[in-house]
Amino acid sequence: MVKRGEALYRGKAKTIYRTDDEKTFIIEFHDDLTAFDGKKKSSLEGKGYYNAKISATLFKLLESHGIPTHFKGMLSETEMIVDAVKIIPIEVIVRNIATGSITRRYPIEEGRRLVPPVVVLDYKSDEYGDPMINEDIAVAMGLAKMEELELMRRLALEINQILVKFLDERGLALPDFKLEFGRSKDDGKIILADEISPDTCRFWDRETGESLDKDVFRFDKGDLESVYREIARRIEL
Numbered sequence: 136m137v138k139r140g141e142a143l144y145r146g147k148a149k150t151i152y153r154t155d156d157e158k159t160f161i162i163e164f165h166d167d168l169t170a171f172d173g174k175k176k177s178s179l180e181g182k183g184y185y186n187a188k189i190s191a192t193l194f195k196l197l198e199s200h201g202i203p204t205h206f207k208g209m210l211s212e213t214e215m216i217v218d219a220v221k222i223i224p225i226e227v228i229v230r231n232i233a234t235g236s237i238t239r240r241y242p243i244e245e246g247r248r249l250v251p252p253v254v255v256l257d258y259k260s261d262e263y264g265d266p267m268i269n270e271d272i273a274v275a276m277g278l279a280k281m282e283e284l285e286l287m288r289r290l291a292l293e294i295n296q297i298l299v300k301f302l303d304e305r306g307l308a309l310p311d312f313k314l315e316f317g318r319s320k321d322d323g324k325i326i327l328a329d330e331i332s333p334d335t336c337r338f339w340d341r342e343t344g345e346s347l348d349k350d351v352f353r354f355d356k357g358d359l360e361s362v363y364r365e366i367a368r369r370i371e372l
Contacts, residue, residue, distance in 0.1 A: 158321050162215045170353040183213040185363040186332035192370050193331040200297050203326040220317030220328050223279050224259040227291045232310035286325050287316050305369040312336035333366050
């Protein structure tokens with residue numbers, strides 16, 4: 136069993152710790168809630184537990200389909216053991232249904248199905264407001280090589296197909312979601328990292344269109360705890 140070391144990174148929703156194995160990190164999920172670049176803050180008892188549980192389930196699902204991820208196992212109900220990676224500061228966003236910022240920035244109506252899915256790259260930077268970038272800008276900034284970006288895009292679309300099918304079978308739609316990738320400190324390969332949870336995905340009830348994700352907190356849509364519990368229940372079926 137690995138032993139927790141010093142904190143390497145403290146974020147809005149997680150803390151990443153070194154361990155006594157240089158190739159392994161621990162991610163601890165928090166109950167803290169933030170939205171709108173930290174302008175709205177709160178906490179929800181049990182949120183860390185739900186996000187850890189949901190992420191673990193979805194990482195294992197993706198691994199079973201050949202997607203390389205950093206997931207290695209659970210240390211506790213809120214602590215995940217992962218491969219040590221150097222995160223590439225790019226958010227890869229896959230959009231299946233138009234909602235959120237894409238409908239505010241472009242003349243695309245809310246609820247429109249996007250076929251094929253739209254893949255967007257955002258530079259992960261609070262200082263610059265997470266601006267949208269393209270592959271050429273990412274290469275110019277030294278964030279990644281073109282072949283790495285092509286791999287990240289391909290993996291994101293494969294992940295999308297797997298998740299859409301899995302969630303559809305559980306009465307859920309996946310309008311959009313955010314992925315982060317990193318370079319393994321073991322061999323430098325690109326692997327899926329971070330988390331896959333109601334914090335990083337939009338989940339809708341397929342029949343009613345009801346939000347079952349962090350949008351409930353963002354826009355004061357109802358009881359967030361029951362929403363996270365419901366997503367965990369469906370995904371664990």
